[in-house]
Amino acid sequence: MKVDIEKALKNVPIVSLCDKNNETYALMEKYNICGSIKAKVAYFMIKTALEEWKLDKNKILLEASSWNTAIALAYFWNIFDIKVKIILPVNTAICKKKLIISYWAEIVEHGNITDDCIKYRNKLFSEDKEKYFLPDQYTNYANFNAHYNLTWPRIEEKLWIDLGFFCAWLWTSGTLLWTAKYLKQKNPNIKIIAINPVERVEWLRNFKITNLKIPFYEEYKHLIDEVIDVTEEDIEIWLWLYLNRGYLVGLSSWAVLSWLTQYLKDKKWLKWCVIAPDWWDFYLDKVGEYVNMNNISCS
Numbered sequence: 001m002k003v004d005i006e007k008a009l010k011n012v013p014i015v016s017l018c019d020k021n022n023e024t025y026a027l028m029e030k031y032n033i034c035g036s037i038k039a040k041v042a043y044f045m046i047k048t049a050l051e052e053w054k055l056d057k058n059k060i061l062l063e064a065s066s067w068n069t070a071i072a073l074a075y076f077w078n079i080f081d082i083k084v085k086i087i088l089p090v091n092t093a094i095c096k097k098k099l100i101i102s103y104w105a106e107i108v109e110h111g112n113i114t115d116d117c118i119k120y121r122n123k124l125f126s127e128d129k130e131k132y133f134l135p136d137q138y139t140n141y142a143n144f145n146a147h148y149n150l151t152w153p154r155i156e157e158k159l160w161i162d163l164g165f166f167c168a169w170l171w172t173s174g175t176l177l178w179t180a181k182y183l184k185q186k187n188p189n190i191k192i193i194a195i196n197p198v199e200r201v202e203w204l205r206n207f208k209i210t211n212l213k214i215p216f217y218e219e220y221k222h223l224i225d226e227v228i229d230v231t232e233e234d235i236e237i238w239l240w241l242y243l244n245r246g247y248l249v250g251l252s253s254w255a256v257l258s259w260l261t262q263y264l265k266d267k268k269w270l271k272w273c274v275i276a277p278d279w280w281d282f283y284l285d286k287v288g289e290y291v292n293m294n295n296i297s298c299s
Contacts, residue, residue, distance in 0.1 A: 005079070009033060009040050010150040014158050017257070022264050023271040025159055026257065027151070029278060034072045036278035037151070037175060042072030044146035045135040046080050055133040060085050062125055062132040064117035066092050068278055069137055074105035085132075087117040087124075138214045143174035151175065151275075152182045159273050160186065167193040168275045169256055173217040175275060180223040191225045195256050228259055253277055 012032050017024040029037035049055035063073055064087040077084040084105040088097065089112055100107055110120045118138075125134045137143050155163070166183055168176040180192040253276035260274055 005033075005043065006150065009043060010154050012154065014154070017260075019261075019264055021268040024260065024264065024274070025272065026274050026276045027154065028276050030253075030276065034068075034075045036068035036072065037275065038068035038277070039072045039075070040146040040150045041137060041143050041174065042069060042076050044149070045137065045140055045142045046073070046076055046082070048142040048145070049133060049135060050080065050082075055082060057082060059083075059133045060131060062121055062134055063087070063137065064114060064121040065137070066114050066117070067096055070107075071096065071099055071103075073135075074100040074103040077105060078103060087121045089113055089117055137174075141216065144178040144216055147175055147178040148182065152179050155179065155183070155273055156186075159271075162271050163187070163190060163273055164270055165191045165193060165272045166274075167195065167256055167260060167272065169195045169277065170217075173214055173221075175277070177216060177220040177223060181220060184223055192223055194224045194227045195259060196227050196229050230259065 009032060013028045014025050015028055017026055027037075033039040034042075046055065046061070049061075055061060060083040061073065061077065062085050063069065065073070066089050070086045070088060073084050074086060086100060086105055086107050088100075088107050088109050090109045091112055092109070097107060108120075110117055121134070125132050135142075155166075163183070166176075166180060168179070170176060176192070176194055183190050183192070256274050257276065260272065264270065264272075
């Protein structure tokens with residue numbers, strides 16, 4: 001039986017969150033291939049590179065990542081039959097490293113943050129450009145196109161009528177801004193909310209202070225109506241609340257969903273869509289720390 005990969009990547013479940021006063025929906029990307037929304041990005045970057053003859057079996061796909069993109073790229077090399085090398089921070093969670101290795105991708109550990117890995121990736125690429133293909137998710141417009149083709153259509157199909165707000169974590173900014181671009185074209189009055197880490201939370205970057213230039217962020221950041229800053233302490237508190245409520249999603253999902261819960265406390269008749277990008281088992285090491293620290297009962 002032939003499997004339609006793009007259909008599988010697009011058709012993620014949409015759930016209604018418990019709020020008696022508002023309509024709140026979440027795209028549960030934890031049920032996507034590889035357990036995160038980054039499966040869409042990895043697929044489109046590889047697919048586009050192959051179609052444009054920038055990548056073939058003689059080259060190694062080289063990327064720097066600490067989590068979901070790394071896992072998705074490692075997974076898709078089996079489907080596209082290409083070689084993949086991932087540069088990971090040394091302190092990447094063990095469970096993530098094991099998952100990447102289980103897909104038979106090569107990993108190289110370097111530095112403590114993703115920026116260190118990006119610099120090392122660029123060094124390797126500059127030394128042998130014929131050997132490697134560099135997708136660079138931060139500057140690759142296939143990142144954007146993935147959400148145009150696979151994220152936005154799902155929202156339009158299921159939730160578009162009367163949708164008033166869209167909220168997502170910034171990540172590489174592709175998810176939020178490319179979806180926002182088409183939402184704004186349909187309804188200029190829709191509100192786009194970005195969740196931004198004040199500190200490094202699981203190596204996510206603060207877009208107000210980052211030195212990394214991301215072209216589509218600079219080009220489309222005007223679409224964002226409000227930026228909500230969150231700290232790691234905020235996420236620890238929200239994680240505690242959401243573990244006890246049974247929301248077993250990733251740290252960034254906890255931040256988005258929990259901020260939304262606080263925002264909607266005194267509001268009525270709003271229709272929201274948020275993205276829960278991944279699954280909690282990618283964070284088992286981190287969750288274990290928080291559970292022990294806060295003496296949370298998960299029984």
